[in-house]
Amino acid sequence: MLEARNIAKSFGGETVLKDVSLNVPNGQVVAIIGRSGSGKSTLLRCLNHLETVDAGEIRIDGQPMVTTGKLGTPVYAPKEELRTLCLKMGFVFQNYNLFPHMTVLKNLCQAQVKVLKRTREEAEKRSRELLAKVGLADKADQYPCQLSGGQQQRVAIARALALDPEILCFDEPTSALDPQLTQEVLGVIRELAQEKRTMIVVTHEMRFAREVADYVVFMQDGLIKAEGSPDAVMGDQRTAELSAFMGLLGDE
């Protein structure tokens, strides 16, 4: 369970998030949609402490990651606590960010061994299971540069899963991929959704969001403009703003 309250964030005077609150209950898939610059990626990055918030509170399983201090400014949990707390979250980047100097297997094992202190055997076993799950069992000994974009993204998903996060976050995971490779990656995410994994997916894939998400959040200008079940948000009753956005994408 993740709760974010009144998150605000600006970069150099430009307000990217104005006042955003979001609840992600366990076992739900939340899709965040919106145009580029609407603040959706920034929101996701704030939830994972890749950005620090200017205001607001974030709790994971009730444990505070950031709260409002006496002076009204945000106060983050102490460093080590924060690191452990952030480990409850997994993150998949738009451009994968695999470690190029490590084999696929090592990409998956390294954090398990160094951060979670698993033995190398345990870590390898778990890694190979996950690689099989994303359909890349035969790529364990390859380097990321030898894989296609879709394969790299699946490795990145497996790498995030290797640390057994409670919530898995995707930041436009298919934006860098062509339609065919996109389907490979969406297939994996779809499978994870069927396992009732808690996920937050920032995406441009409207059809996918509608199909997979339990809850859809539509953002514009740093605010949540519409939220609810996919049918309520994206169906015939959708707001004019969302219609305009979906029209831009040429979707449906």
Add this chain to the structure above:
Amino acid sequence: MQYLNHPDLLIKLLAQLAQGMGTSLYIFFFTLLFSLPLGLAVALGRMSRHKWLSAPVAFYILIMRGTPLMLQLFTVYFFLPRLVGPIPRLESTLIAFSLNYAAYFAEIYRGGIMSIDRGQYEASQVLGFTRAQTFTQIILPQTMKRVLLPVSNEVITLVKDTSLATAIAVGELFLSAKNATSASGSVEPLFIAGLFYLAMNTVVTIFFNWLTHRMEYYRG
């Protein structure tokens, strides 16, 4: 053709030069041994968020790169002893060279570290690596590959720079050749010494080509 026509003189000369080269190699290896790791420390100091650390380090780099190495060598050999007591010639050379080369290596490392994509830091962070782990396991190994070429440039320059130790009468290759030239009046020893430097740098070049090839197991 005083030497080339007299094999016995040539052999004697080659023996002298080989001995000098031994000293040159000694300077070369120990300078690298000290300056390569020291450069990393300097690079980290230069990149520190704390001004009290980064500012003096930046000044140090400016001095080291901005003044002649020979002058630095004189400073260490003639002036440093006034503060700390006598320092032998060879040790003076190692101190001056190591401090100088560390500054160059530091800037090369810094460039390499800064060239690593921000995404690598972010990926490390979300995977729970500490800052130290991120640096040693993710950033540094990738930096190594990227700095190889500029570092090889400096290493090749160092082979030739060892000849500057002549200025404080360290008996290395160049001094041996100069002495032979003075004694015989022939410039042949200097040119033969040139071939010695060329030979050393051929080995260095082959070594770095091999290392570059070894690093090609990944792109990036």
